[in-house]
Amino acid sequence: MERKFRYGMVGGGPGAFIGAVHRAALRLNDESELVCGCFSSSAERREEMALELGISKERNYATAEEMALAEAAREDKIDFAVIVTPNYLHYSGAKAFLEQGIDVVSDKPLTFTVEESRDLKRIAAEHGCLFGVTYTYTGHVMAREMRNLIRSGVLGDIRMVMGEYPQDFMLNQLEHSDETNIPWRSVPALSGRGGSVADIGTHVENFVNYVTGLEIDSLCCHLDNLWTGGELDNNVQTLVKFKGGATGIYWASQVAIGYGSALKIRVFGDKGALEFMQEESNYLRLTLRGKPPMILSRGSDYMTPEAKSYSRIPPGHPEGVVEAFANIYLDFCRALRDKAAGKTVVEETYGYPTIDMAIRGVEFYNKCIDSSQAGSTWVKLGSE
Amino acid sequence: MERKFRYGMVGGGPGAFIGAVHRAALRLNDESELVCGCFSSSAERREEMALELGISKERNYATAEEMALAEAAREDKIDFAVIVTPNYLHYSGAKAFLEQGIDVVSDKPLTFTVEESRDLKRIAAEHGCLFGVTYTYTGHVMAREMRNLIRSGVLGDIRMVMGEYPQDFMLNQLEHSDETNIPWRSVPALSGRGGSVADIGTHVENFVNYVTGLEIDSLCCHLDNLWTGGELDNNVQTLVKFKGGATGIYWASQVAIGYGSALKIRVFGDKGALEFMQEESNYLRLTLRGKPPMILSRGSDYMTPEAKSYSRIPPGHPEGVVEAFANIYLDFCRALRDKAAGKTVVEETYGYPTIDMAIRGVEFYNKCIDSSQAGSTWVKLGSE
């Protein structure tokens, strides 16, 4: 058995849903072990979590900065840090580890501003650090298949993209205000200036970019806060123009009754079209011009070998979102291994979402807000 | 047996798909009989059609104007005229009959300009004529149910609408250029300045207006002609703001591979959401807040009695688009009957789409084009 990678977690304290999913995904892969953490800003909750997870007292840290320094000084230091805090702590947390030369995986949206994300990119580069961003859905096996099919030219000339991500949990929350892992999303100081646009709108932007390579040139956005009150948007409607002339529509909502986590991405070319739905993540709908739609099933022999290699169980046996996270960690650990072996690591070739994608996401949601605040006018991206 | 209504048809010559569907729908109802027509601009094709349909020589007319005058002079004159020509003839055709006091049903989009449609409204009013517009999909039984449920307040405060209508026949046409009933849609002189935005974009606008009553305040639109060449748009992306503050996204496309006639309308309130899909027109998805989605089935006992009254066969036995047309004609003939009986007829209470809806449709598509041509800026409706 190769040595397992050692990792530490920032955030993910008691009741924090997403931290638990990251840990589960990493256990699923069985390539990494959790050895330290700074799980909460509350000492009591940190204790509780460390006890539950079997983390020794000395490696149960109070801040990301303390953890980064202490770990960097150890012989058995962590190989990478996982940042799963509320958004406002991503920047400082990631920075602390990068400055100690420790590779980082962070949740999204990465930072409040594009400048901060670019700063992290710069620091990572200076210290030769890897940087993965857990845009979960790109880890689904059929997201990989979609990317491969598009890259192989199956769709022809891509000119139109429809992306949507409706959820309804914020409306249901109106009646169940005790859910512990949600409130920070409604607090600008913790979450940033974006609500649903940052939380899930960025998933749409990222998924489209991930599978098509398309980059947004300009956008026109209308943000709403419907029914729930609060300062942040919960409904996003955006027209998008991509570099090169393709166009798209992005819709994200956290108050759309009847939807759980219904990310749906449709990509249209002149030779074919592809559709991915997160709630049916084991399938992909492919239609070639003039032919009947086909329902591709995860793990089937007709898949591209690269994507099929991520499939863990036979067709028809569902994999879920934990496997999606796990696949991103498989990619990241492969890069870690190559880096350790002294190979040149070109991050975008490993499959996990990169710092450049993180920057795009942060720019996307900020420009959406800019556009909406300016009366839903067209706003250019990439221009400073 | 009551006397059947007599009707005449303008357009609908040999090979004209939509005229045949209108006639089939009217036969299905068995309330009306076709007694005259002006089926084509070609004398030969008029002959052929009259022969096929058993129309006498003297009632086989060369123009709508001739038909209107001649019929008006007969004792057994037609009760109504059905206009199913290419768009450019709707205005003059409808006008001819209205001026003779003959009630009219016309296909959509009604005219090239708002002014023309308003003109028809004025003339109809002056002559006391009824005016129905065959926005087909409002005739589906479950469209009626959707309208009833929304009116009854089941969805609560409606603030968001998603409408889409993707098709792919224009792309398939690239390889089959011999389809006879399509070409005029690509010719501005026959079709008007709108392509897909007029042909099917108006269906989205109308369906939403029909079931919710929402009227558009302003819109921001991007039109494309993708891949097929030609002067008219085949892809429409629009952000919509309604009077009263609700918003929406409308997408229509005739080059979206994998779609036949996939009109899909989703309406969201704070108490519930409804979804209608034309290709599964016998069902309706209703979700109440905090409850599981329900699949309502046409003809079931739990339906509102008014909508159920349109259901012709038991649940599970599909009805189709011919029944949708037929239901609109049922409504129109009910109004005819009431008018004949001397009752006051308030057209919008009968169920069929009215001249006001036709005006809205014409304004909608023209403003979409205006917006797109102005660089996809926001354009106000209803202001002259």
Added chain:
Amino acid sequence: MERKFRYGMVGGGPGAFIGAVHRAALRLNDESELVCGCFSSSAERREEMALELGISKERNYATAEEMALAEAAREDKIDFAVIVTPNYLHYSGAKAFLEQGIDVVSDKPLTFTVEESRDLKRIAAEHGCLFGVTYTYTGHVMAREMRNLIRSGVLGDIRMVMGEYPQDFMLNQLEHSDETNIPWRSVPALSGRGGSVADIGTHVENFVNYVTGLEIDSLCCHLDNLWTGGELDNNVQTLVKFKGGATGIYWASQVAIGYGSALKIRVFGDKGALEFMQEESNYLRLTLRGKPPMILSRGSDYMTPEAKSYSRIPPGHPEGVVEAFANIYLDFCRALRDKAAGKTVVEETYGYPTIDMAIRGVEFYNKCIDSSQAGSTWVKLGSE
């Protein structure tokens, strides 16, 4: 215009659902006109119906026998008779017309006994009469496509068939006992010894036979009457062995909550599989070995030309069960036309279900009952 065929109807009085559907289907085709009938055993109801349908007094008959004799004597006699009575009158009704040399279309199941059906076959042959049986679902365009694909060998060696037809209307009836068109189905004297096995079980048997050509060698059946009381079965479970070694399972139920009219037929070969669902009758699922399932859509260019020729409207615009009936009448009228033209008519080549299929259906349901009554033992078909 060719002369329209003249037809008379036996049964189909006020409130009789299925008679109305037959008339609607015949109007849709516009090849035939209803000129006489014997719509009910009640004089009052006959009057009512004749008035509604515009049937003259002299051609509004009291019995099928009277109608057959009177029509046979007229110069403008009917071209065919449509029998849509409760089952117990099919035999005598059909016989009356055949003996006068009048072609017949009858509803299913044709008769109470195999002997009666064979008798009708014999009489039809003696008088040179055509005999169509309205097993509705074989009229769906995609049933024709399924048959063509299977005949072309796309599925390879067919060895397994799954057929089911669940409905729930009988359970819903428990609470709505006023539905007027159903009671006779529960009365053995009117309906025969079979309940759901005769009413819808025969649809499963017929559809499978129609699309595959498979004939049943033996069966093992269990019939139940669940919850609703009454003498007849409402739930059928059958294992089937076909001549040649293929096998199948047939399930039919009229008390299966959650189902409207959910006929579903799956046929499996070693090269491919096909699935048809009546409630989604515009589609067909085809899977070739090792390939992803494909969703074929009615009217598409990739269809076999023969089946596509029945498609009336473009892909994505639903057709329904009225069109299915109408297609069967298209076939029958084509045979009528050929017969009138003096051609040799081989009925099974026209597409409509034949008297031989009717015989098979009657034998099927009787043998199911025999098997069930004998303790669900295996019973051989085709042996006398």
Added chain:
Amino acid sequence: MERKFRYGMVGGGPGAFIGAVHRAALRLNDESELVCGCFSSSAERREEMALELGISKERNYATAEEMALAEAAREDKIDFAVIVTPNYLHYSGAKAFLEQGIDVVSDKPLTFTVEESRDLKRIAAEHGCLFGVTYTYTGHVMAREMRNLIRSGVLGDIRMVMGEYPQDFMLNQLEHSDETNIPWRSVPALSGRGGSVADIGTHVENFVNYVTGLEIDSLCCHLDNLWTGGELDNNVQTLVKFKGGATGIYWASQVAIGYGSALKIRVFGDKGALEFMQEESNYLRLTLRGKPPMILSRGSDYMTPEAKSYSRIPPGHPEGVVEAFANIYLDFCRALRDKAAGKTVVEETYGYPTIDMAIRGVEFYNKCIDSSQAGSTWVKLGSE
């Protein structure tokens, strides 16, 4: 942190798919650690696996018997053994551990004969051992919800069950004979006298029994080997009569083109019906009499709290089959904990499938074979 349970694995060597899934499920829960194993009958493959899994040399055993004895003698002995070998080794493997008082989880079908399974039950009872059987699909959260809803009486009087489990991998195998984890299923000496009836037919039987409590009284079965050759069945058709009068149809196939792992169970009562589909395991279709079908989504607030407690991530984010396995292990470990705490453990109250279910499964598949070999006659269960 509580001490983790220690477990050992019998079977699950290199390339063995199902052993890997068990280990992944146990890691997901993070309550147990793998400390020893006897992974293969090949010394070389045992070595390879132990190395990969970090198992020490001394706890890498050659046989289950050796492992049971050695572990029983250790202070840090395993808390339970997991048996994931080909079927023929389940009996001897389980017996070895039970005789040492070590609790056991075994894969299904448990043994070749009912006698062997009863023997294991007796031995387990004598040694006070827990015995879990990994009928995977009962671990899906919505299987638990289905069971709870049925127990609460939502469906009323249950009288009819439809169970099917089609797959197509054996046909695809015809072209890909190199799949390493399948061959033993085709070898009677390794697999037993049942093919698909034992491998997946038992899943149908178990799932129905698990959610409804129904026990089979008698059955009539037809087994086939279609196309693939070999001695064992790959297609199962069975009529079932339950104690108490309900009936059912079970179909299982491993040569049904178009299906991955499509277990589908439908349960019908006079008040409602429930449908579960393994490939869409995050949903459940519930229809109450006279109401529209509802689609229940895993994790929603309307779920029964007991079932919801197994849901790991929010609605709309799919969980898969690894979570299903993991839920069974959650149950088993809860029982282990209670046993360790000296509580009385009534195994059937914990949720995991028990030895009694295993016995039923073994009897089921053997009686199916008996029935089929006797010409598909009715065979009684439970009688010796």
